[in-house]
Amino acid sequence: MIFVTGAAGFIGSNFVHYLTERTEEDIVVLDKLTYAGDIVNLYPLWQHKVERVDLSDIEQLEPLFKKYNPSAVFHFAAESHVDNSIKDVTPFLYTNVIGTTNLLRCAVDCDLKMFHHISTDEVYGSLGYDDPSFTEETPYDPQNPYSASKAASDHFVMAFHNTYGLPVKLTNCSNNYGPRQNVEKLIPKTITNILQGNKIPVYGKGENIRDWIYVEDHCEAIYEVFNRGKVGEKYNIGGECEVKNIDLIKKLLELLGGSEDLIEYVNDRPGHDLRYSIDNAKIRTDLGWVPKYTLEQGLEKTIDWYKNDRI
DSSP states (O other): OEEEETTTSHHHHHHHHHHHTTOOSOEEEEEOOOTTOOGGGGTTOTTSEEEEOOTTOHHHHHHHHHHHOOSEEEEOOOOOOHHHHHHOOHHHIIIIIIHHHHHHHHHHTTTOSEEEEEEEGGGGOOOOTTSOOBOTTSOOOOOSHHHHHHHHHHHHHHHHHHHHOOOEEEEEEOEEESTTOOTTSHHHHHHHHHHHTOOEEEETTSOOEEEEEEHHHHHHHHHHHHHHSOTTOEEEEOOSOEEEHHHHHHHHHHHHTOOGGGEEEEOOOTTOOOBOOBOOHHHHHHHOOOOOOOHHHHHHHHHHIIIIIOO
């Protein structure tokens, strides 16, 4: 039995689709089903059990571990929108910190073979244009409430490994994009605005750089780390594709035939990290994993989904 938390959300649902094709084990979805989670994201995988649960409530969570006795947990569930964390940090503390520690507490009390924690490169902070990329040894330096909450969750995962011997693996990934992503995020918001002829808000001058990875590549990397990575280790996962926000938006306009007149520059957000960049050397060397999709290939598949499928 495998638990996948946050599996009605973006990356989690894509991972359940990926995992279903590669395992015969039963999968149980744990999800709070907030605005960012939609059960339709699991279509047509209705064979999987779905438990609506608030991970920050230990009294909801403990009975599920006793009922199913999972052998593994893939922990995707997180509040993840930086702007929302700036407005109100409270949900981020409850879900990302308390929710994670509750899962860890339950995991210690059962015969869990692996706890795989999915995290973000944002825990490392911000880079200058010429700084070297993040490695697994880069000190944590979160710059906003969201990344601070994820940094805390990472530390708790490793603390439970060191203190209780819980078998864990941790992955820190760059910016994901692809099918099933909530339209509050940059790429689906831009696609949707272009299709509807609405303005595209761009923070500052759009000079911030992100390392983008197509979600299927991320799912494959997680699967490889879970099966062949070392217990107690962390692995950075990046798309090897650094792009300025403004260039990404112009690329989407080009692919969709939109006009650059739709671009609307707005005031920058507080604590806006300048650049993220992942060094994939460890996962390349240890596991032989490399991203398969180019940015254009991934964007074309993403656009097609938002235009046509949406399930």
